[in-house]
Every structure is written in C-alpha cells, then in structure tokens.
Amino acid sequence: MLTVAEIPDEVSRIHLQVEELPANWMDYPAPANLCQIGDQFVRDAKAAVLIIPSVLAPTESNWLINPLHPDFLRVRVISTDLFQYDQRLRKIALPPLTSL
Numbered sequence: 001m002l003t004v005a006e007i008p009d010e011v012s013r014i015h016l017q018v019e020e021l022p023a024n025w026m027d028y029p030a031p032a033n034l035c036q037i038g039d040q041f042v043r044d045a046k047a048a049v050l051i052i053p054s055v056l057a058p059t060e061s062n063w064l065i066n067p068l069h070p071d072f073l074r075v076r077v078i079s080t081d082l083f084q085y086d087q088r089l090r091k092i093a094l095p096p097l098t099s100l
Helices: 032-044 070-074 087-091
Strands: 002-006 013-015 049-053 061-065 076-081
Antiparallel strands (some): 002 076, 049 061
16 A cells, blocks of 8 residues: 655654665565564554665655554544556566666
C-alpha cells in the first residue's frame, strides 16, 4: 500500500542509514534479517516512525509507522492507494552500475 500521511515533526522517529542495514539489504527476495529489524522496531516501541532507505530508490526513504506506539494517534492518514509495480521492472535484469 502507498499511504500519504501527515506526521507532525514532534512525532518520534528513528532514521536508519544504509550503513546500518545488513550488507544484503537489497537482495530479492528480501532477507529475513530485514523483517527482524521491523519486528524489533514494533516490539521496542521506542519511536512511532522508522525511516529506512528504499530498495527501489536508495536516495529516497520509506516510513514505517508503528501503530502500537502512543505517537501513532498523532499521525493523520490523508490517502491510501494500492501500489502496483510496473511489470516491466520485474523482467529487466541490469548489470551492476560501475563508477565512471
């Protein structure tokens, strides 16, 4: 799902950098240790939002929201839509990028 939400600046958040993720974080299918990071985030409830790099666009971020955290009540959902990957992206196998 792709959700647009209003999240006040005061809502607690944890921001993970690429360097903090396992070396295999971009593997497909997603490695189990990534699920463990998300599960631990929910269990610990130290923050309402976990900001992580996007696999599809690593310079962008995904915001995971913990509905069990008290700050969750301050998040206002604006819209929710079904997110569908373009089928062409599933069929393309590109070689790794090299620096110029």
